[in-house]
Amino acid sequence: MHRRGVGAGAIAKKKLAEAKYKERGTVLAEDQLAQMSKQLDMFKTNLEEFASKHKQEIRKNPEFRVQFQDMCATIGVDPLASGKGFWSEMLGVGDFYYELGVQIIEVCLALKHRNGGLITLEELHQQVLKGRGKFAQDVSQDDLIRAIKKLKALGTGFCIIPVGGTYLIQSVPAELNMDHTVVLQLAEEHLLKEGLAWLDLQAPGEAHYWLPALFTDLYSQEITAEEAREALP
């Protein structure tokens, strides 16, 4: 009987075929890698050209800036990574965010006595725009978040808290307990104690808590104890 596929010979053949496929696979992978590498390099070069061509635009236009940042993120480049270096030197983008960071700190310090160091992104935006005047470069909320993230990295005690579809910016490091059960139990007490919330006993139903930080002429937000707990990180 002569069976195919079985037997030492067949096994050896199979192994050889596998080895060949593997080699081919490696070659393919190396090929792809080389190609990708080339593409990335080209991409980077194009990006640099783009950046230098549109330097002005990037500095003046917040929307443009967002898209540019996204592009950079795609290839793993952080234009704000360091004060020195190609990007910040060429674009001066680093300076832009550094200066913005300083402005943000100024606004937060100025309003701290009123809101306990907690401010909405909206109000921060308003105040920063006010301080910049008519002829300064336009600044978006995205810019503010990026600048604050940089401030965070410097250990300045800044914190971004997502709440109700927007963000609260905390500039004073209050001791917010991370233990969730404790948070659930003591949230209201804590907010009151820290001077971040005011008590309202005349609202219908249970006691309500108000954050002066969320209270602006644009909108006033009232939160129940439930929501107060959610507002903490």
Place this chain on the structure above:
Amino acid sequence: MAMSFEWPWQYRFPPFFTLQPNVDTRQKQLAAWCSLVLSFCRLHKQSSMTVMEAQESPLFNNVKLQRKLPVESIQIVLEELRKKGNLEWLDKSKSSFLIMWRRPEEWGKLIYQWVSRSGQNNSVFTLYELTNGEDTEDEEFHGLDEATLLRALQALQQEHKAEIITVSDGRGVKFF
């Protein structure tokens, strides 16, 4: 009633009408209330009030917001004002009070400055002349209510800068 009064942001902040449990927050709250009461009374030229009136006044009762400062808290605010020298109870039962947006000593100082400036030391004035006379038309104390004026002059009297006397049909003052 002057409707152009500008309410401070706290007036539209519902918890402003609840006495705050947090001590630091309460301090800020009471300071804001004192300030509001004085500017309100100053603009509306109200120099005295009863506690009943106060409760229903837009000052402590924000109808639109559906919040009113409860009477016990109103009493606390009034006591703060008394401690600061801006308020005086007019009766033992503390049902009505005199409210002075400037303390009597401060008024006394202004009046005495005017007297000296115009070289009228050693002159005698009726109370009416001081607050309603032509000569004082440009002065801040023109139109001042009598109760406050009297206290201002009493303060000066304490400093031996004036003496309250009786004149033909009422009271007057001599300045030294």
